[in-house]
Amino acid sequence: MEFLEFLNESVTPYHTVAGLKALLSQPAAGGLKLWERGGALIAVRMPKSPCADSKFRIALAHTDFPALKITPNPDCRAAGIQTLHPEIYGSPIYASWLDRDLGYAGILAYEACGKVETRVFRGGRLVRIPQLAVHMNRGVNQDGLKVNPQTDLNALWTSREGAKFVDALKKELPEGAELLDFDVQLFDAQPAHLGGLDDEWIYSGRLDNLSSCHAIATALACAPVPEKDFLVAAFFNNEEVGSETREGAAGNFLKSVLEEVAPDVDRNAVLSSSLALSIDMAHAEHPNFTQKHDQNHAPILGEGVVLKINSQKRYASDVFSNAQFKLLCKRAGVPYQTFVMRNDMPCGSTVGPAVSASLGIPTVDIGEPMLSMHSIREMTSVKDHGSMIKLVSGFFSL
């Protein structure tokens, strides 16, 4: 599957998992074992002959992104219009959701023959959250757009009076099935496309962190069968809300898979001499806001994979894993640049620290530089995405 197509298809974590499975089921990817847990997926390429000095080569990413989730009882009516009331998931830039064409998609749980079944779906209609006209919000350009997430983000769905959103969801089910529950979110319906004078950039929703998911899956699908090491790709859900879930990086998913694939190795010893690449997007320097970066650690779009360092340990990178990463870059011929957050601004985090702490595996936090992180529309560089695929491919074919 092409990258832009993957971005367009992956509109919820469940769809991301489906897209990753498609990437990983290419003929070149034979011999992969897959484990699925809702919106999370782990893929392992087993070695030819596992032995006492086998290692784990693990790449980590997350399948989720900030979104507006449809609440259990979403229907509201005002000004002759049925609206859908959302709940905030993660930390979106609220204003970026206004005046966009929004789709809705997710997973439905229903009863069939006394059992719970699920179906992943994508609705066929578009909704919208219109901005207030400038004439009714005169200070908007001077004071900035302020969005109250409780009152200002209801999505306009239909003018049909009395319409119930669950009735629209029921139409997605098999005939006669009873809807039990749903996990549905809004998404930017505009397709991804290339931009810039030389088509050097990618404009899309959800680049954080679909870009890293795509790079890892592409690299693993093409990796040769290893002699003795286990090649592992873990795609977690719920990173944007802290990872403390069954499908998240702080849960037991990865640990249980490693126990299953390598029952006969001394896992604690092996893990402490292995390496994990925690891959998530990084903040490129913004040409209009250069003061927001430490000038000695300001990654530039298109100039290579970013190594993320944080002394407060919001990133897992340390002297040991950083050194391994730099060696990997050298071997793969991939440029890298280093990011350190300004001391007067708080630093974000990734799945890296949770996995590194719980498994005891040296981990390095890296990512492609991007702009507009957590906006509904983000941008990254074609060149850096290529570098990331090259780097992870090198890691998986040592």
Ligand SMILES: [Zn+2]
């Ligand atoms: Zn992310």
